[in-house]
Amino acid sequence: MGRAKRAGPTRTMKRTYRLNLIRAKRSYSVKDASDLLETHVRTVQGWIKDGLKVLEGSRPYLMMGHDLKAFLTEKTRKRKRPLAEGEFYCFRCKAVVTAVQVERVETGKVMGHGQVGVALKGACAACGGKVNRFSALPKGAVSATDPQAGAV
Numbered sequence: 001m002g003r004a005k006r007a008g009p010t011r012t013m014k015r016t017y018r019l020n021l022i023r024a025k026r027s028y029s030v031k032d033a034s035d036l037l038e039t040h041v042r043t044v045q046g047w048i049k050d051g052l053k054v055l056e057g058s059r060p061y062l063m064m065g066h067d068l069k070a071f072l073t074e075k076t077r078k079r080k081r082p083l084a085e086g087e088f089y090c091f092r093c094k095a096v097v098t099a100v101q102v103e104r105v106e107t108g109k110v111m112g113h114g115q116v117g118v119a120l121k122g123a124c125a126a127c128g129g130k131v132n133r134f135s136a137l138p139k140g141a142v143s144a145t146d147p148q149a150g151a152v
């Protein structure tokens with residue numbers, strides 16, 4: 001019951017990095033970090049683009065363990081933020097995005113407090129991939145057949 005009520009990227013939460021493997025005072029290359037955390041080199045390069053600190057002037061990039069740890073801790077924390085109205089989590093972009101062509105589909109399930117479960121389906125405004133989220137409407141609120149339903 002409580003699980004269905006949650007909106008958000010619950011599936012991605014399994015993707016946690018083993019931060020305890022990172023040694024704060026060691027420096028890591030992109031390759032070292034990707035090997036250590038069992039992720040792709042490109043993922044680590046993406047983190048650098050997203051603001052992961054690298055040692056000034058290092059080519060190829062080197063990053064300090066403590067910076068890497070801090071960055072990933074922050075990333076995980078941000079990801080757990082509940083989505084605001086109109087936000088979707090895109091699994092392709094791995095980011096919170098806005099969506100276009102949003103459709104509201106009633107799941108037909110009555111959730112707690114007499115609310116009706118709805119799925120919002122749309123396309124990621126950034127990459128066009130499918131995004132969806134689940135929420136609940138108070139009973140008697142606009143249905144999927146309502147002309148207003150597209151205005152989410």
Ligand SMILES: [Zn+2]
Pocket residue numbers: 090091092093094097124125126127128129
């Ligand atoms: Zn996307």
